[in-house]
Amino acid sequence: MIPASFDYVRATSLAHAIGLLQNDPDGSKLVAGGHTLIPTLKLRLASPALLIDIGGVGELKGIEVADRIRIGALTTHAELLASEPLRKVLPIFNQAADLIADPQVRNRGTIGGSLANADPAADWPAVAIAVNAELELAGPGGRRHVAAKDFFVDIMTTALELDEVLVAIHIPRPDPGLQFRYRKIRHPASGYAVVGVAVSLRRRDGTVSQATIGITGATGHAFRADSASAHLTGKPLSSQNIARAAALASEQADCLSDGYASADYRKHLVKTEVARALTSLSDA
Numbered sequence: 001m002i003p004a005s006f007d008y009v010r011a012t013s014l015a016h017a018i019g020l021l022q023n024d025p026d027g028s029k030l031v032a033g034g035h036t037l038i039p040t041l042k043l044r045l046a047s048p049a050l051l052i053d054i055g056g057v058g059e060l061k062g063i064e065v066a067d068r069i070r071i072g073a074l075t076t077h078a079e080l081l082a083s084e085p086l087r088k089v090l091p092i093f094n095q096a097a098d099l100i101a102d103p104q105v106r107n108r109g110t111i112g113g114s115l116a117n118a119d120p121a122a123d124w125p126a127v128a129i130a131v132n133a134e135l136e137l138a139g140p141g142g143r144r145h146v147a148a149k150d151f152f153v154d155i156m157t158t159a160l161e162l163d164e165v166l167v168a169i170h171i172p173r174p175d176p177g178l179q180f181r182y183r184k185i186r187h188p189a190s191g192y193a194v195v196g197v198a199v200s201l202r203r204r205d206g207t208v209s210q211a212t213i214g215i216t217g218a219t220g221h222a223f224r225a226d227s228a229s230a231h232l233t234g235k236p237l238s239s240q241n242i243a244r245a246a247a248l249a250s251e252q253a254d255c256l257s258d259g260y261a262s263a264d265y266r267k268h269l270v271k272t273e274v275a276r277a278l279t280s281l282s283d284a
Contacts, residue, residue, distance in 0.1 A: 010056060022139075022140050060167060112167075120156075134169075136170060199281065
């Protein structure tokens, strides 16, 4: 449980961090909260030549709630849980943060680290998809924005280039009528999502006018359940329509299998958790 030797630099700015990454993209790793990277180093599953600590970069911190919402990549789970302005406009962040691990992890772990790491069972990817977030990435060539639905590519693989840094999460400020729900079945040991479901939904005159469903834990990466959302749009949020949408979400999921949950069990959980999330909004 002893890491291989590496050099360590504490970045003083975003430009400094990008410059260090550019020197050796393959041999460098960023660290902030470190909840995934440190155990990986100790097990020698990763052996970077250089560890770049970005924990002191101010541009990557903070929550701004205005016409648009900006969440810095270094914002901790605990800060998201405690933010009253964010809870008022996007309560799904409070719902999700409250279900993440334990206080020790919530106080150190960051939303940017979770998104960039793209663990198939992480909570924030599904939430980012459900709220139609855009992720701001910075690299030697400048800055670019990637929609959350396009950011997650495969198991622990994203659209982030080796010499880029995830800077912030940008979210359109929702209208007051938009409803949100996050649910998950937790792994009893790790607390990660065996299946997690994030929903944003709007109804007008008794019918669904907008629905976005993000799912994590089930497949190799978080995904948007487009067929389920399309089925709900323009229809009442009835038990029959909820059941059909949940079935469509399950059909879209090419599920993982492991020692705790088989692929068939995960498909079943996608169906039941989507149905429960939608039903809870229909009753609200």
